[in-house]
Amino acid sequence: MSGRSVADEVKFGFLPVKKEEREFGLWDFLFVQVGFGIAAWCFLVGGYTGLVLDAKGSLATILFGNAFPVFLIMPIAIYFARYGVDTFIGFRSALGYLGSDLFFIIFALLNLGWISISTFMMGESSIKIAGLLGADEFWTSRTTGAPFFALIAFAVAFYIAYKGPVAIKWFNRIGVPSIMLVLVGLISVILFGEGLENVVALQPSEPYDTLSRSIATAIEWNVGLGFSWLPYIGQWSRLAKSEKVAYHGGFWGFGVVLNIAAVLGAFTALLVASLDPTDWMIAVGGVSWGFVGLILLVLANTTSAVILIYSQSISFKTLFPKVKWGLAVSTTIPAAFFMLSPSFYDAYGVFLSFIAFVMAVFGGIVIADFFLIKKQNISVRDLYDRRGAYRYWNGFNPSAIISFIVGTISYWALYNPIVDSASGLFMYITAGIPSFFVSGIVYFICVKFLFKYKVDLDNSNLSSEVNKIA
Amino acid sequence: MSNKSNDDAFVRELYDELDHRLDELQQQGTYVEKMTLSDAYIPLITTIVICFILILYIL
Numbered sequence: 001m002s003g004r005s006v007a008d009e010v011k012f013g014f015l016p017v018k019k020e021e022r023e024f025g026l027w028d029f030l031f032v033q034v035g036f037g038i039a040a041w042c043f044l045v046g047g048y049t050g051l052v053l054d055a056k057g058s059l060a061t062i063l064f065g066n067a068f069p070v071f072l073i074m075p076i077a078i079y080f081a082r083y084g085v086d087t088f089i090g091f092r093s094a095l096g097y098l099g100s101d102l103f104f105i106i107f108a109l110l111n112l113g114w115i116s117i118s119t120f121m122m123g124e125s126s127i128k129i130a131g132l133l134g135a136d137e138f139w140t141s142r143t144t145g146a147p148f149f150a151l152i153a154f155a156v157a158f159y160i161a162y163k164g165p166v167a168i169k170w171f172n173r174i175g176v177p178s179i180m181l182v183l184v185g186l187i188s189v190i191l192f193g194e195g196l197e198n199v200v201a202l203q204p205s206e207p208y209d210t211l212s213r214s215i216a217t218a219i220e221w222n223v224g225l226g227f228s229w230l231p232y233i234g235q236w237s238r239l240a241k242s243e244k245v246a247y248h249g250g251f252w253g254f255g256v257v258l259n260i261a262a263v264l265g266a267f268t269a270l271l272v273a274s275l276d277p278t279d280w281m282i283a284v285g286g287v288s289w290g291f292v293g294l295i296l297l298v299l300a301n302t303t304s305a306v307i308l309i310y311s312q313s314i315s316f317k318t319l320f321p322k323v324k325w326g327l328a329v330s331t332t333i334p335a336a337f338f339m340l341s342p343s344f345y346d347a348y349g350v351f352l353s354f355i356a357f358v359m360a361v362f363g364g365i366v367i368a369d370f371f372l373i374k375k376q377n378i379s380v381r382d383l384y385d386r387r388g389a390y391r392y393w394n395g396f397n398p399s400a401i402i403s404f405i406v407g408t409i410s411y412w413a414l415y416n417p418i419v420d421s422a423s424g425l426f427m428y429i430t431a432g433i434p435s436f437f438v439s440g441i442v443y444f445i446c447v448k449f450l451f452k453y454k455v456d457l458d459n460s461n462l463s464s465e466v467n468k469i470a
Numbered sequence: 471m472s473n474k475s476n477d478d479a480f481v482r483e484l485y486d487e488l489d490h491r492l493d494e495l496q497q498q499g500t501y502v503e504k505m506t507l508s509d510a511y512i513p514l515i516t517t518i519v520i521c522f523i524l525i526l527y528i529l
Contacts, residue, residue, distance in 0.1 A: 215527075
């Protein structure tokens with residue numbers, strides 16, 4: 001049984017990581033980030049972008065939409081590299097103990113979305129394989145076959161995650177090369193099959209009424225992916241051998257290299273006039289290569305689901321070490337509900353915009369807190385003591401609550417992703433990036449003038465008591 | 471982690487090790503080499519270039 005290895009992982013996740021335990025130099029760090037990051041979500045966001053913009057526009061918006069948010073939030077990697085703590089332990093200094101637990105719940109809810117996107121894409125791949133094999137309508141339909149295969153993929157991924165890190169390591173050795181082979185295949189088709197000049201000349205199949213609206217919306221989708229790495233930064237950065245490695249590895253990995261997959265996705269979407277990667281395989285590869293591509297997508301997406309399930313379970317165990325491993329893994333089961341129909345998978349753009357809103361607002365708060373308020377001085381002992389200095393108001397930081405509310409209002413005033421309705425200003429400034437700045441500025445003002453806690457004012461000599469002085 | 475006593479022993483061991491590490495960290499201040507602002511200039515320049523690419527496309 002995997003008990004001992006999971007226990008080791010929990011211990012490793014819970015404790016601050018010492019220098020001698022850290023494994024990642026710059027190149028190792030970069031490869032791990034790219035291996036983790038390049039998956040269904042990159043192709044999909046590229047596919048969405050290629051549907052509304054031409055090749056040049058897709059390239060510009062994908063680069064900006066990913067690199068700029070990552071540039072804004074990546075300085076927090078310094079925090080986690082310096083102290084070696086996990087994301088949800090580290091964020092206690094800005095959000096409070098219960099505030100950080102609440103952030104974990106939000107992360108877990110969004111993670112359920114990512115799990116279902118991965119498994120449903122596996123389901124979509126499977127029904128196309130079933131179609132090639134001449135199966136009945138039940139197995140080839142998006143409303144019956146795809147949910148069925150998605151649930152099977154989820155069950156397999158759940159079991160592998162439950163078995164622990166040894167099983168995951170072996171499965172990763174299949175899944176990561178699979179997605180890389182898909183990348184190589186798409187590069188070959190675009191460069192040598194169709195020719196880059198032809199791709200550049202193509203027009204998008206479903207643009208918005210105006211170019212500015214297409215650009216702004218495409219940026220917002222990509223900004224969602226860029227900000228989505230916020231909860232994962234701590235998990236990886238604490239394993240980096242220096243702060244510089246964590247910062248550079250994170251920026252180049254999540255902010256720049258990952259864009260290769262998204263750009264390829266956009267170019268292929270332009271060629272095929274479909275945003276769904278499972279449609280691309282047969283369209284660009286023919287039946288034989290398409291079949292291989294679909295098999296690779298099945299493997300890659302199941303691997304992504306395993307990593308996401310395991311990541312959420314370990315974070316849960318790290319926050320609550322006394323909870324059983326089986327219960328921790330079971331927190332991912334609600335993801336199955338999103339797989340029962342194609343509705344959630346088809347609403348990926350809305351989901352990305354939600355991520356942009358949530359993570360941009362939290363990003364602004366944690367960056368402002370660590371660099372402008374705490375001035376990079378954290379009491380690690382207090383991070384682990386739930387009655388310590390970061391208790392604020394009953395476990396929540398009121399400045400963070402106010403900033404979250406104001407950041408939320410600013411986002412939704414600029415853009416409503418549910419009905420895809422944009423204000424006039426959205427076309428010029430989009431929504432996620434300004435919300436990052438709004439929440440950060442409001443947080444700074446609240447701490448300085450509204451909710452003054454000693455831990456925020458005098459962090460050179462941190463006390464273990466909650467000392468509200470005004 | 472198959473029964474309660476094993477769980478308790480695991481959690482106790484975890485918190486003992488945590489205490490030890492927190493003492494160490496308090497003495498050292500950090501585990502790793504600190505980063506300076508100048509270490510960030512290449513990502514900064516890259517981001518500015520990417521912003522210009524977008525502006526050029528829009529214009």
